[in-house]
Amino acid sequence: xxxxxxxxxxxxxxxxxxxxxxxxxxxxxxxxxxxxxxxxxxxxxxxxxxxxxxxxxxxxxxxxxxxxxxxxxxxxxxxxxxxxxxxxxxxxxxxxxxxxxxxxxxxxxxxxxxxxxxxxxxxxxxxxxxxxxxxxxxxxxxxxxxxxxxxxxxxxxxxxxxxxxxxxxxxxxxxxxxxxxxxxxxxx
Numbered sequence: 001x002x003x004x005x006x007x008x009x010x011x012x013x014x015x016x017x018x019x020x021x022x023x024x025x026x027x028x029x030x031x032x033x034x035x036x037x038x039x040x041x042x043x044x045x046x047x048x049x050x051x052x053x054x055x056x057x058x059x060x061x062x063x064x065x066x067x068x069x070x071x072x073x074x075x076x077x078x079x080x081x082x083x084x085x086x087x088x089x090x091x092x093x094x095x096x097x098x099x100x101x102x103x104x105x106x107x108x109x110x111x112x113x114x115x116x117x118x119x120x121x122x123x124x125x126x127x128x129x130x131x132x133x134x135x136x137x138x139x140x141x142x143x144x145x146x147x148x149x150x151x152x153x154x155x156x157x158x159x160x161x162x163x164x165x166x167x168x169x170x171x172x173x174x175x176x177x178x179x180x181x182x183x184x185x186x187x188x
Contacts, residue, residue: 052098052102100133
Protein backbone atom coordinates (compact mmCIF):
# COMPACT_ATOMS: atom_id res chain seq x y z
CA UNK A 1 0.00 0.00 0.00
CA UNK A 2 2.82 2.37 0.91
CA UNK A 3 4.45 1.68 -2.46
CA UNK A 4 1.21 2.54 -4.30
CA UNK A 5 0.91 5.83 -2.41
CA UNK A 6 4.52 6.74 -3.31
CA UNK A 7 3.96 5.89 -6.97
CA UNK A 8 0.70 7.84 -6.90
CA UNK A 9 2.41 10.87 -5.39
CA UNK A 10 5.15 10.82 -8.03
CA UNK A 11 2.58 10.34 -10.81
CA UNK A 12 0.54 13.22 -9.40
CA UNK A 13 3.56 15.53 -9.40
CA UNK A 14 4.71 14.56 -12.90
CA UNK A 15 1.20 14.72 -14.36
CA UNK A 16 0.50 18.07 -12.72
CA UNK A 17 3.64 19.49 -14.28
CA UNK A 18 2.93 17.87 -17.66
CA UNK A 19 -0.69 19.03 -17.78
CA UNK A 20 0.32 22.47 -16.56
CA UNK A 21 2.84 22.84 -19.40
CA UNK A 22 0.37 21.57 -22.00
CA UNK A 23 -2.31 23.92 -20.77
CA UNK A 24 -0.01 26.92 -20.79
CA UNK A 25 1.37 26.26 -24.26
CA UNK A 26 -1.69 24.93 -26.09
CA UNK A 27 -4.34 27.00 -24.33
CA UNK A 28 -2.64 30.37 -24.25
CA UNK A 29 -5.58 31.66 -26.33
CA UNK A 30 -7.98 30.90 -23.48
CA UNK A 31 -8.21 33.83 -21.11
CA UNK A 32 -9.50 33.50 -17.55
CA UNK A 33 -11.70 36.57 -18.06
CA UNK A 34 -13.58 34.79 -20.85
CA UNK A 35 -16.52 32.47 -20.36
CA UNK A 36 -16.49 28.85 -21.44
CA UNK A 37 -18.51 29.72 -24.56
CA UNK A 38 -16.33 32.71 -25.50
CA UNK A 39 -13.11 30.73 -25.11
CA UNK A 40 -14.46 27.74 -27.00
CA UNK A 41 -15.45 30.03 -29.87
CA UNK A 42 -12.04 31.76 -29.85
CA UNK A 43 -10.10 28.48 -29.82
CA UNK A 44 -11.10 27.22 -33.26
CA UNK A 45 -11.26 23.62 -31.91
CA UNK A 46 -14.93 23.42 -30.94
CA UNK A 47 -17.15 24.52 -33.86
CA UNK A 48 -19.19 21.29 -33.74
CA UNK A 49 -19.55 21.46 -29.97
CA UNK A 50 -20.68 25.08 -30.13
CA UNK A 51 -23.26 24.26 -32.82
CA UNK A 52 -24.65 21.50 -30.62
CA UNK A 53 -24.58 23.68 -27.47
CA UNK A 54 -26.60 26.37 -29.26
CA UNK A 55 -29.09 23.82 -30.62
CA UNK A 56 -29.63 22.52 -27.07
CA UNK A 57 -29.97 26.06 -25.64
CA UNK A 58 -27.02 25.54 -23.30
CA UNK A 59 -25.03 28.50 -24.63
CA UNK A 60 -26.48 31.04 -22.19
CA UNK A 61 -25.79 28.77 -19.21
CA UNK A 62 -22.18 28.12 -20.25
CA UNK A 63 -21.69 31.79 -21.01
CA UNK A 64 -22.80 33.14 -17.62
CA UNK A 65 -23.39 30.62 -14.84
CA UNK A 66 -20.94 28.31 -13.20
CA UNK A 67 -18.59 27.09 -12.15
CA UNK A 68 -18.62 24.13 -14.54
CA UNK A 69 -16.00 21.68 -15.68
CA UNK A 70 -16.49 20.89 -19.35
CA UNK A 71 -14.90 17.83 -20.91
CA UNK A 72 -15.04 19.35 -24.39
CA UNK A 73 -14.85 17.04 -27.40
CA UNK A 74 -12.85 18.69 -30.16
CA UNK A 75 -14.12 18.86 -33.74
CA UNK A 76 -11.94 15.83 -34.50
CA UNK A 77 -13.62 13.94 -31.63
CA UNK A 78 -17.05 14.55 -33.13
CA UNK A 79 -15.81 13.21 -36.49
CA UNK A 80 -15.04 9.89 -34.77
CA UNK A 81 -18.60 9.64 -33.41
CA UNK A 82 -20.17 6.57 -35.00
CA UNK A 83 -22.77 5.21 -32.59
CA UNK A 84 -24.92 8.33 -32.71
CA UNK A 85 -25.37 10.47 -35.80
CA UNK A 86 -24.81 14.08 -34.72
CA UNK A 87 -26.92 15.46 -37.60
CA UNK A 88 -29.86 13.44 -36.30
CA UNK A 89 -29.27 14.75 -32.77
CA UNK A 90 -29.32 18.34 -34.05
CA UNK A 91 -32.90 17.91 -35.31
CA UNK A 92 -35.48 19.65 -33.09
CA UNK A 93 -37.28 16.37 -32.32
CA UNK A 94 -34.07 14.99 -30.76
CA UNK A 95 -33.35 17.99 -28.54
CA UNK A 96 -33.72 15.95 -25.34
CA UNK A 97 -31.10 13.41 -26.47
CA UNK A 98 -28.75 16.21 -27.60
CA UNK A 99 -29.17 17.95 -24.25
CA UNK A 100 -28.40 14.66 -22.49
CA UNK A 101 -25.27 14.10 -24.59
CA UNK A 102 -23.91 17.59 -23.91
CA UNK A 103 -24.70 17.69 -20.20
CA UNK A 104 -22.95 14.33 -19.86
CA UNK A 105 -19.73 16.20 -20.67
CA UNK A 106 -20.28 18.76 -17.87
CA UNK A 107 -19.59 18.40 -14.14
CA UNK A 108 -20.58 21.06 -11.61
CA UNK A 109 -17.64 22.87 -10.00
CA UNK A 110 -14.01 23.54 -10.87
CA UNK A 111 -12.35 20.16 -11.31
CA UNK A 112 -8.75 20.67 -12.34
CA UNK A 113 -6.49 17.91 -13.64
CA UNK A 114 -4.74 17.88 -10.27
CA UNK A 115 -8.11 17.31 -8.51
CA UNK A 116 -8.84 14.44 -10.88
CA UNK A 117 -5.39 12.97 -10.15
CA UNK A 118 -5.94 13.36 -6.42
CA UNK A 119 -9.29 11.55 -6.70
CA UNK A 120 -7.53 8.80 -8.69
CA UNK A 121 -4.87 8.47 -5.98
CA UNK A 122 -7.51 8.34 -3.24
CA UNK A 123 -9.45 5.73 -5.23
CA UNK A 124 -6.47 3.45 -5.93
CA UNK A 125 -6.40 4.45 -9.59
CA UNK A 126 -10.14 4.85 -10.14
CA UNK A 127 -12.50 7.78 -9.69
CA UNK A 128 -15.99 8.75 -10.79
CA UNK A 129 -17.72 12.06 -11.26
CA UNK A 130 -21.44 12.71 -11.51
CA UNK A 131 -22.28 14.86 -14.51
CA UNK A 132 -25.00 17.50 -14.56
CA UNK A 133 -26.89 15.03 -16.78
CA UNK A 134 -27.03 12.63 -13.82
CA UNK A 135 -24.91 9.71 -15.07
CA UNK A 136 -21.38 9.04 -13.86
CA UNK A 137 -18.21 9.24 -15.88
CA UNK A 138 -15.25 7.19 -14.75
CA UNK A 139 -11.63 8.32 -14.70
CA UNK A 140 -8.49 6.21 -14.80
CA UNK A 141 -4.89 6.56 -15.90
CA UNK A 142 -3.14 5.16 -18.95
CA UNK A 143 0.51 6.05 -18.44
CA UNK A 144 0.43 9.80 -17.80
CA UNK A 145 -2.92 10.30 -19.56
CA UNK A 146 -6.23 10.77 -17.80
CA UNK A 147 -8.87 8.61 -19.48
CA UNK A 148 -12.63 9.12 -19.12
CA UNK A 149 -14.93 6.15 -19.68
CA UNK A 150 -18.71 5.90 -20.04
CA UNK A 151 -20.77 2.89 -18.90
CA UNK A 152 -20.50 1.22 -22.32
CA UNK A 153 -16.70 1.36 -22.17
CA UNK A 154 -16.24 4.22 -24.67
CA UNK A 155 -13.03 6.06 -23.76
CA UNK A 156 -11.82 9.65 -24.17
CA UNK A 157 -8.36 10.95 -23.34
CA UNK A 158 -7.87 14.43 -21.92
CA UNK A 159 -5.56 15.95 -24.52
CA UNK A 160 -5.40 19.46 -23.09
CA UNK A 161 -6.23 20.26 -19.49
CA UNK A 162 -7.00 23.14 -17.15
CA UNK A 163 -8.12 25.94 -19.45
CA UNK A 164 -9.42 28.15 -16.63
CA UNK A 165 -12.32 30.47 -17.45
CA UNK A 166 -14.31 32.98 -15.44
CA UNK A 167 -17.11 30.41 -15.05
CA UNK A 168 -15.23 27.13 -15.00
CA UNK A 169 -12.62 24.90 -16.60
CA UNK A 170 -12.30 23.31 -20.03
CA UNK A 171 -10.52 20.00 -20.57
CA UNK A 172 -10.29 19.02 -24.25
CA UNK A 173 -10.98 15.35 -24.94
CA UNK A 174 -10.30 13.29 -28.06
CA UNK A 175 -13.60 11.35 -28.22
CA UNK A 176 -17.26 11.81 -27.42
CA UNK A 177 -18.52 9.79 -24.45
CA UNK A 178 -22.16 8.74 -24.29
CA UNK A 179 -24.72 8.87 -21.48
CA UNK A 180 -26.85 5.79 -20.82
CA UNK A 181 -29.83 7.25 -22.70
CA UNK A 182 -27.81 7.35 -25.94
CA UNK A 183 -26.07 4.02 -25.41
CA UNK A 184 -29.47 2.29 -25.51
CA UNK A 185 -31.14 4.66 -28.01
CA UNK A 186 -31.96 3.57 -31.53
CA UNK A 187 -30.92 6.78 -33.23
CA UNK A 188 -29.36 6.43 -36.68
